[in-house]
Amino acid sequence: MVWIACGVSASLYTYHARFAGICSPLDSIRNGFFSYVSSYCGDGKNGMLFTVPTFSSIAYSLGAYASLRFGHSRHSILS
Numbered sequence: 001m002v003w004i005a006c007g008v009s010a011s012l013y014t015y016h017a018r019f020a021g022i023c024s025p026l027d028s029i030r031n032g033f034f035s036y037v038s039s040y041c042g043d044g045k046n047g048m049l050f051t052v053p054t055f056s057s058i059a060y061s062l063g064a065y066a067s068l069r070f071g072h073s074r075h076s077i078l079s
Contacts, residue, residue, distance in 0.1 A: 007050030
């Protein structure tokens with residue numbers, strides 16, 4: 001989550017005023033981080049650089065939690 005927060009922060013910091021009236025900062029974030037459709041607004045590289053690793057690590061963490069919480073240990077099967 002910190003990784004994507006850094007990406008959003010950097011994207012807002014480098015937001016160009018020339019897009020004012022065409023694209024709001026929120027549109028730039030939404031299109032750059034959460035949309036794979038090409039657009040005049042937002043940097044498409046942000047999705048692969050920030051969004052995919054963040055969502056992958058969240059999915060891995062949820063899977064590990066579910067495995068530890070609901071999985072059966074091998075010792076209980078062998079006993």
